[in-house]
Every structure is written in structure tokens, then in C-alpha cells.
Amino acid sequence: MDRDRGAYRTAQLLKAGETAASIRAAARAGGLDDIGPGWWAVPTADRDVVAAVRAGGVLSCVSALKLYGLWIAPGYPGLHVRCSRHGEENGKRRCSPFGRQPPTRHAVDDLPTALACATKCMSDEDWIAAVDSALNQKLTTLEALQRAWPRIPRRVLNMLGKCDGRAQSGTETIVRLRLRALGFHVEVQKWIDNVGWVDLVVGRLVIECDSRGFHTSKEARTNDARRDRHTQIGNRIVVRIMYDEVLYCWPEVLADIRAFTDADRHRDRRRR
Numbered sequence: 001m002d003r004d005r006g007a008y009r010t011a012q013l014l015k016a017g018e019t020a021a022s023i024r025a026a027a028r029a030g031g032l033d034d035i036g037p038g039w040w041a042v043p044t045a046d047r048d049v050v051a052a053v054r055a056g057g058v059l060s061c062v063s064a065l066k067l068y069g070l071w072i073a074p075g076y077p078g079l080h081v082r083c084s085r086h087g088e089e090n091g092k093r094r095c096s097p098f099g100r101q102p103p104t105r106h107a108v109d110d111l112p113t114a115l116a117c118a119t120k121c122m123s124d125e126d127w128i129a130a131v132d133s134a135l136n137q138k139l140t141t142l143e144a145l146q147r148a149w150p151r152i153p154r155r156v157l158n159m160l161g162k163c164d165g166r167a168q169s170g171t172e173t174i175v176r177l178r179l180r181a182l183g184f185h186v187e188v189q190k191w192i193d194n195v196g197w198v199d200l201v202v203g204r205l206v207i208e209c210d211s212r213g214f215h216t217s218k219e220a221r222t223n224d225a226r227r228d229r230h231t232q233i234g235n236r237i238v239v240r241i242m243y244d245e246v247l248y249c250w251p252e253v254l255a256d257i258r259a260f261t262d263a264d265r266h267r268d269r270r271r272r
């Protein structure tokens, strides 16, 4: 993982063979920008990273997780910056991890530090979805995170216990978490003959979750979902759920799921 994104501490440049004179010369020639005490940026540096350093810290938390390509639920705007002082000013969040404060040697925090900060800025659901995404992309493992965090708060341990790197999308993570919290027995990424790999299975119900981005229009996608929310394949009902539905129509989606699972329970009881 590139933790510099074009912004460097003076110490890094010296270690790479630059000298104080060559740094000054590069700055005069426009090859390096002075972006804060002891920090320099090349012209192609990432703009958010430069903004974080200019704000007196390093890019961390949700902003670093976005940079690393994790699935992040919408609703976390602004720049998340980690520095020694807390608080919020100029629309930039001052984030800090649980446990010890690691040094800010690079302009972007490493994944464990960014995730540790994000426990404070994100909802439990959204944080677990971000971790699932990191695990699914093999950017880290649960063991590596636990090694990086010697003391883990109870809430975070509880969230880690619910993470599952098999999840193919944030939508899938959130549906899994919500159904399990309600007591449903949910199977993840199961092979079903004549259907293939499916996201989630609850009894006879197959739940396929939207893995697309947020690019298509909301109306079009919600219509899509209504049109083919239910399909019957053999003995199974396939239900498709879009992220917008999880966000805006969860009670309706849940009522549908309950309608199928309740009908199955009644049938099983009659059989007995």
C-alpha cells in the first residue's frame, strides 16, 4: 500500500538520497511544494493527502479507507485527519484510534490505524462492512488486525466477531448483520445446484445483494428491484436487494423476507 501518495516528510526525502540543498532547489524549480513544517509534496500528489497534511495531520480513518479502495457506505463526507489534537475545525474531522497513538511517519495511515480511527466515526454496521471489504480484497486478515491492536475495546471485539470476508458487497454485509440480529439463521456464499454461488440463504430463501456502485439512478434501480425482487428457481425463492432499499425501504424488504420465511415455518409445522 502506498502510504505517501506524493507527500513526504523531509526525513523520508533525506533517506532517499536527497540533501537539504537539493530539496530547496527542487522547491524553487516547482518539483516540490512546501505543504507544512517538514512536509513536501510532488505536483502529482493526492489532493486529499495534501489537504490532510496542510491541516496539520495525516490522512486517516474513513478518508484513508476510501483511498485504499474499501467499500464505504455513503454518508461519510469530509476529510478525516489524524493529528495529536482532537476536535473539529474547518470541516475536517480530527480522528484518533482507540489504544495508543501511532507516530505519523507517512502522509496516509496504515489500514489498522485507519480502521481503529473509523470505529469512532462509523456506525457498527458500516465499519463491519468496511472490514468485510478489506478482508474480501485480501488487504488484511482478522489475525493481522488483532496483532496490530494489542488492546481491543469490547465493542470492537464484538464487531470483529461479526466480520466475514466472504461478503461480496457492503449491501450483503448489512443485510446479513440485520437478519442475524433479528434471529434469522443466515448462510453466506452458498453453492446451490442449478443456481450457482449465491450471497445469502435463509431457509428456502435465496437473497442476492446489489454489488454495483452508486452510479445508476436511484429511480431506475429501485424499479429494477421491485420488478424482479422475487424469482422462483426450483423449490427456492430468489429475492434481490439493492443498497438503496436497505437504506430507504428496509421495513418493506424485511416484511417480504418475513412473508416467505413465515410461510415456510407454517408449512413445516403442518408437515409435522
Ligand SMILES: [Zn+2]
Binding pocket: 060, 061, 062, 080, 081, 093, 094, 095, 117, 118, 121
Ligand atoms: Zn474519522
